[in-house]
Amino acid sequence: MSENEAVGSEGGLVLVTEGEWAGWSVWESDAFEQNAGPFYEKIEADGSTVSAFRAEQRHMNGGGFMHGGCLMTFADGALFTIAREAMDGARGVTLNLAGDFLDPVEVGQMVEARGEVVRAGGKTIFTQGIVTADGKPALRFNGIIRKIRS
Numbered sequence: 001m002s003e004n005e006a007v008g009s010e011g012g013l014v015l016v017t018e019g020e021w022a023g024w025s026v027w028e029s030d031a032f033e034q035n036a037g038p039f040y041e042k043i044e045a046d047g048s049t050v051s052a053f054r055a056e057q058r059h060m061n062g063g064g065f066m067h068g069g070c071l072m073t074f075a076d077g078a079l080f081t082i083a084r085e086a087m088d089g090a091r092g093v094t095l096n097l098a099g100d101f102l103d104p105v106e107v108g109q110m111v112e113a114r115g116e117v118v119r120a121g122g123k124t125i126f127t128q129g130i131v132t133a134d135g136k137p138a139l140r141f142n143g144i145i146r147k148i149r150s
Contacts, residue, residue, distance in 0.1 A: 016040065020054070027077075036073050041081045051078040051113040055105050055133065066105035066133075075099055075131060075141040078113035082127045083145055086120035090147040095124075099141040109133040115141075123147045 013025045024040035033039050041051045053074065061067040076097050080087070105111060115129020123146055131139035 024052070030077075033073075033077055036070065037077075039074055039077050041078075048114065048116075049081045049084065051081045053111050055107055055109045055111055057107050059105075060107060064106075066111075066138075068101060071101070071105065071111075071131060071139045072097065072099055072141075074111065075113060075129065075139060076143070078115065078129055078131070078141075079127050079143040079145055081113075082115040082129055083117055083120070083125045086117050086125045087145070087147065091149075092125070092145045092147045095144040095146045097141065097143040099139050101139055102137045103133070105133040105138050111138070113141075118142075 012027065012029050014028050016022055016024050016026060021040050024042045026038050026040050027033055037053045039051055039053050041049060043049055051074070055066055059066050059070045076094055079094060079097065080092065083092075111131060111133050113129050113131045115127055118126040118128055120126070125145040125147070126142070127145065128142040129140075130137055131141065
C-alpha cells in the first residue's frame with residue numbers, strides 16, 4: 001500500500017498506521033478503488049464521515065486538471081462511506097449517480113467528500129454530497145444505493 005502501512009487486514013477496511021494517511025482507513029479489497037485512488041475514509045469527532053485522497057498527476061486529463069471520471073469514481077465510493085450506517089452491514093450497488101462539476105482540481109490538492117443520507121428505507125438509500133479540493137467546492141453529487149443480498 002505505497003508508503004503507508006495498514007493493519008487489521010482481512011481484505012476489507014483496514015486502518016493506515018503510517019504516512020500522510022495515518023488514522024484513516026482504506027478498502028484493501030476494492031482493486032479498482034486502489035488503482036484509481038487509493039481513497040481513504042474516517043469518521044470525524046461529530047460522527048460524520050469524510051473520504052479523501054491526494055490529487056496526483058495520474059488523475060489529470062489532457063488539460064492538466066483532474067479527469068471528471070476520476071471525480072465521479074471518487075464520489076461513487078464516497079456514497080457508500082456516507083451511507084455506511086444506513087447500509088447496516090449489507091452490500092449494495094449504485095443505482096444512480098449524478099454530479100455537477102463546480103471547479104477544476106489540480107495536482108497536489110487534498111480532495112475530500114462529505115455528505116448525508118437524505119432518505120433510507122428498505123432497500124434504497126438516497127445520498128447527497130460535495131467534493132472539495134483544498135476546501136473549495138469542486139463537485140456536487142447525489143446518488144442512490146440499492147442494498148443487495150449476499
